[in-house]
Amino acid sequence: QSALTQPPSVSGSPGQSVTISCIGTSSDVGHYNRVCWYRQPPGTAPKLIIFEVNNRPSGVPDRFSGSKSGNTAYLTISGLQTDDEADYYCASYAGDINFVVFGGGTRVTVL
Amino acid sequence: QVQLEQSGAEVKKPGASVKVSCKASGYRFANYDINWVRQATGQGLEWMGWMDPNRGKTGYGQMFQGRLTLTTNASISTAYMELNSLRSEDTAVYYCVRGLRFLIGGDDAFHVWGQGTVVTISS
Numbered sequence: 001q002s003a004l005t006q007p008p009s010v011s012g013s014p015g016q017s018v019t020i021s022c023i024g025t026s027s028d029v030g031h032y033n034r035v036c037w038y039r040q041p042p043g044t045a046p047k048l049i050i051f052e053v054n055n056r057p058s059g060v061p062d063r064f065s066g067s068k069s070g071n072t073a074y075l076t077i078s079g080l081q082t083d084d085e086a087d088y089y090c091a092s093y094a095g096d097i098n099f100v101v102f103g104g105g106t107r108v109t110v111l
Numbered sequence: 112q113v114q115l116e117q118s119g120a121e122v123k124k125p126g127a128s129v130k131v132s133c134k135a136s137g138y139r140f141a142n143y144d145i146n147w148v149r150q151a152t153g154q155g156l157e158w159m160g161w162m163d164p165n166r167g168k169t170g171y172g173q174m175f176q177g178r179l180t181l182t183t184n185a186s187i188s189t190a191y192m193e194l195n196s197l198r199s200e201d202t203a204v205y206y207c208v209r210g211l212r213f214l215i216g217g218d219d220a221f222h223v224w225g226q227g228t229v230v231t232i233s234s
Contacts, residue, residue, distance in 0.1 A: 002155055036220050038156070045206060045224035046156065057211065057222060089156055093219040099170055100146075100158040100219050 003101035004029065004090055011109040012080045020106045022073040022090030028101055030071035034093035037066055037075045040105075041086040050075060082110050113137035115207050115225035122231045123197050130193040131228045133207030140188035141165045144210035144218045147181065147192045149203040150227075159205075162190060163216040170217065194230075202232045 005023040012018040022029065022037075029035055037050035048057055050066040053073065063078045073092070077084055090103040118132040133145065147159040160171040162181040169181050180193045190207055204227040210218030 034219055038221070045227055046221075047224070048211065048220060048222050051211060051220040091156070091158075091219070091221075096170070096217075097173065099161065099172065099217070102156045102158065104155045 002104035003094070003098075004092060004103035006088075006090060006103040006106045008104075009107040009109060011111055012077075013111045014080055014082060016080050017076055017078045018080060018108060019077075020075045020088055020090075020108070022075070022092075022103050024071050024073070024092055024101070026071060028092040028094040028098075029068065029073050031095075032093045033068070035066065035068060035073040036091045037064075037073075038089045038091065039086050040089065041083075046089065077108065080110055084108055085110050113209070113223050115209060115223055117205075117207060117225040117228045120229040120231070122233060125198055125232055125234055127197050128193060128195045129197060129230050130191055131205050131207075131230070133190040133192070133225050135188045135190070135209065138209075140183075140185055142213055144216065145181075145183070145190040146208045146210065146218075146221055147179075148206045148208055148221065150206070151200075151203040154203075157203075159192070161210075161217065164190070165214065166216060168216060197230075197232045199232050202230065204229050 038046040040046040054066040087105045094101045116134045146161040164183045182191045207225040208221040209223040211220035211222035
């Protein structure tokens with residue numbers, strides 16, 4: 001069982017927006033502004049798309065955005081494209097002992 | 112370009128040890144953390160531990176305390192992950208990952224990923 005809770009799947013049509021939630025606790029998501037999101041297409045290594053809640057590394061399109069409210073973080077994908085189909089994982093810093101905890105992943109399907 | 116090249120697939124028996132290497136290129140090795148993350152087939156990601164090659168500092172996940180050893184050889188820009196007392200539940204793809212930020216010890220943003228090493232535990 002993962003430390004952070006994500007929905008197993010979300011879906012949307014091309015051009016639509018989808019939002020993935022990531023529920024943590026006051027010891028991780030709620031305590032630190034250090035939430036990351038990773039995108040993993042089938043058979044490939046994950047890729048960092050959001051860090052520190054709402055920052056994008058160079059080269060990540062602004063269709064991907066992050067936010068946080070209390071113990072829950074969110075990833076929104078706008079203008080959904082067929083190659084956005086992938087698994088998306090949230091992660092949060094959780095202090096010096098646990099360091100990083102992950103969510104169980106959300107499969108995004110483009111209808 | 113920045114790359115992490117991992118060693119090849121391993122098959123081990125229960126109780127044995129495995130050592131996976133991760134060779135960095137395209138940047139100064141000492142300037143960024145190396146983390147290790149694993150993923151069992153069809154499962155999610157699990158953080159294992161991190162190392163700051165600049166200061167030699169390490170951190171290990173509680174689930175791996177006593178079984179996991181992370182080391183580096185800076186002269187050849189290579190990081191190593193050794194896991195002991197292997198059991199069937201350790202069957203997974205193991206990734207080394209470089210941190211995002213320059214000279215941040217304990218960087219939790221995992222930016223550059225190796226291609227993964229499949230480790231299979233089977234009697």
